[in-house]
Amino acid sequence: MVSESASAHPLAPAWLARPDDANDLADRVWPSSALRDDDGMLVIGGLRADEIVARFGTPVLALDEQDARDRAARTHRAFAEATARHDGVARVYYAGKALLTTEVARWMTSAGLGIDVCSRGELETALAAGVAPDLIGYHGNSKRVSELERAVDARVGTIIVDSAIEIERLSAITQRSGLSQRVLVRVRSGVHADTHDFLATAHEDQKFGFSLDEAESAVARIRELELVDFVGLHCHIGSQIFGVDGFRESASRVLELHERLLDGGPVPLLNLGGGFGIAYTRADDPADIDDLARGIVDAVADECQARGIPLPVLAFEPGRSIIGPAGVTLYEVGTTKPVSVETETGAATRLYVSVDGGMSDNARPALYGAQFSARIASRTSDEAPALVRVVGMHCESGDIVVDHEFLPGDVTPGDLLAVPSCGAYTAALASNYNHVPRPPVVAVREGEARVVLRGETIDDLLARDPGIAPARPATNEGEE
Known part of the structure; x- marks a missing residue:
C-alpha cells in the first residue's frame, strides 16, 4: 500500500510514492511464491533468504523455478488460445x-x-x-x-x-x-x-x-x-x-x-x-x-x-516476461551513508545504502537507467520509510543498483537486501568489472535449492591470467 496523502520527498521522482509499509512486497514485482514468514524473513520458493545466503553467499540470484515454469506455460497457452480463435x-x-x-x-x-x-x-x-x-x-x-x-x-x-x-x-x-x-x-x-x-x-x-x-x-x-x-x-x-x-x-x-x-x-x-x-x-x-x-x-x-x-x-x-519476475538478487548491506542535497526548497537527505555487488551483476541501471525495487529481506521494521539509493561496491559513481526506493530508516550493515525482477538481463549481462567474480544463479522450488549457473571464485579470475605464476611449494627453512 502507498499513502496518497504522504508528502513527496523533494529528491523522489514523481512516480515513487512513499509507502505506508516499507516492508510490503508489491504485487507483480515479486515472484508468485514470495512472502514473509513469522520472523519477517523473505521466503522465495519455500526457502528463507538467510538459508539461501548461508549456502551460496551474496550476491546470489535466486530463481523461483515454479514461477518461471508457470509463466512459460501460461504464455504458450495464451498465444495458442488467441490464435485458435481465428483457426490459426x-x-x-x-x-x-x-x-x-x-x-x-x-x-x-x-x-x-x-x-x-x-x-x-x-x-x-x-x-x-x-x-x-x-x-x-x-x-x-x-x-x-x-x-x-x-x-x-x-x-x-x-x-x-x-x-x-x-x-x-x-x-x-x-x-x-x-x-x-x-x-x-x-x-x-x-x-x-x-x-x-x-x-x-x-x-x-x-x-x-x-x-x-x-x-x-x-x-x-x-x-x-x-x-x-x-x-x-x-x-x-x-x-x-x-x-x-x-x-x-x-x-x-x-x-x-x-x-x-x-x-x-x-x-x-x-x-x-x-x-x-x-x-x-x-x-x-x-x-x-x-x-x-x-x-x-x-x-x-x-x-x-x-x-x-x-x-x-x-x-x-x-524472454523477460517469463524469466524476469522469477528472479530475486540477494545482497548484504555493507555501509549506509546519509547524503545532504540542496534543492529549491532547502536541504534534503538521501540515504545511500551500499551492497556487496553492483553493476557487475546488474548492468541495467548503468546501461539503460533502468529502475528497480528493493526490500530488506532479513527482517521487518517499524521505522518510518526513508528515501534511499542502493549502490554497488564498484569504483564508479554510476554504479547504482536501485536509483530511488523507500526502505525502513534503520536499514543497517549486515541486513540482507532483496532486489526483485532480476531474472532477465542481469546474469546474462554480468561482467568481471573490477575483477569481481560473477555470482551464482540458483533455482529454488518447494524449499529446495540447486545451482543452475555456478558462481565464480577469485581463483577462476586468476586462472585466466597467464602472467600469474603458479604458487611455489613451501620449502624447509634454510633451503636455497
Whole structure:
C-alpha cells in the first residue's frame, strides 16, 4: 500500500510514492511464491533468504523455478488460445538472451516453447540441454561463417537472416554441405517502441534487419537459391513494451509486405518477436499476457481479413516476461551513508545504502537507467520509510543498483537486501568489472535449492591470467 496523502520527498521522482509499509512486497514485482514468514524473513520458493545466503553467499540470484515454469506455460497457452480463435496456429520461442542455462532451456521446452538464440554460445547451450534443433531459431546481425556452418550442420529450425551478405554466406554453406536451411528475413517496420532507444529495434537508423523495401529484394534473392528456403518474415520492435499499439502498427506494415510477397510464393510464417514488459516497480503496469496475446493476434487477424489473405502461422519470442519476475538478487548491506542535497526548497537527505555487488551483476541501471525495487529481506521494521539509493561496491559513481526506493530508516550493515525482477538481463549481462567474480544463479522450488549457473571464485579470475605464476611449494627453512 502507498499513502496518497504522504508528502513527496523533494529528491523522489514523481512516480515513487512513499509507502505506508516499507516492508510490503508489491504485487507483480515479486515472484508468485514470495512472502514473509513469522520472523519477517523473505521466503522465495519455500526457502528463507538467510538459508539461501548461508549456502551460496551474496550476491546470489535466486530463481523461483515454479514461477518461471508457470509463466512459460501460461504464455504458450495464451498465444495458442488467441490464435485458435481465428483457426490459426502459434509458436512461442523463449528468448534465450534474457537468461539461458541448460536448466532454464529445459523448463521452457517442457512448457512447449522453442528456444531463440543469438550466438554460438547460446546455440551450444540449447543443444547441450537437449533442445531439438528444429525448435531453435538463430538470430544475430553479424554471424560468423563458422557460426552459420555450425547452425546449418546442427539442423536448426530457422536462421533469421539480417543482411544480403549473410544470404550469400548461407548459400555458399548450403552448397558445400548439401544441406538445406530454412530462413526468416528480419525487417524493420519503422515502428519505434515506447522504450529506451537502445531497446527499440524496429526504427530505421539501427543495425538490425532490412527495410521494408529492401526486404523484397532479399526475399527474391533467397527464392533463387536452391538450398535456402524462405519461410517468412521476422520483426521485433523493442523491449519492455506494455501495450499492443506498437505491435498492431508494426504488424500492419509488415503484412503489407507479406501480401506483396505472396505473389511470388508462399509466406507461411510471421514472427512478431517479443519485448513484452514486466513490472520493476509498483508504478509499472504491464498488460496481462492473456490480454496482450488476444490483442496482438486479433490485430493481425483483422489485418489479414481486410487484405483477403490467410492468417500465417504466428510466432513470438518472449524472454523477460517469463524469466524476469522469477528472479530475486540477494545482497548484504555493507555501509549506509546519509547524503545532504540542496534543492529549491532547502536541504534534503538521501540515504545511500551500499551492497556487496553492483553493476557487475546488474548492468541495467548503468546501461539503460533502468529502475528497480528493493526490500530488506532479513527482517521487518517499524521505522518510518526513508528515501534511499542502493549502490554497488564498484569504483564508479554510476554504479547504482536501485536509483530511488523507500526502505525502513534503520536499514543497517549486515541486513540482507532483496532486489526483485532480476531474472532477465542481469546474469546474462554480468561482467568481471573490477575483477569481481560473477555470482551464482540458483533455482529454488518447494524449499529446495540447486545451482543452475555456478558462481565464480577469485581463483577462476586468476586462472585466466597467464602472467600469474603458479604458487611455489613451501620449502624447509634454510633451503636455497
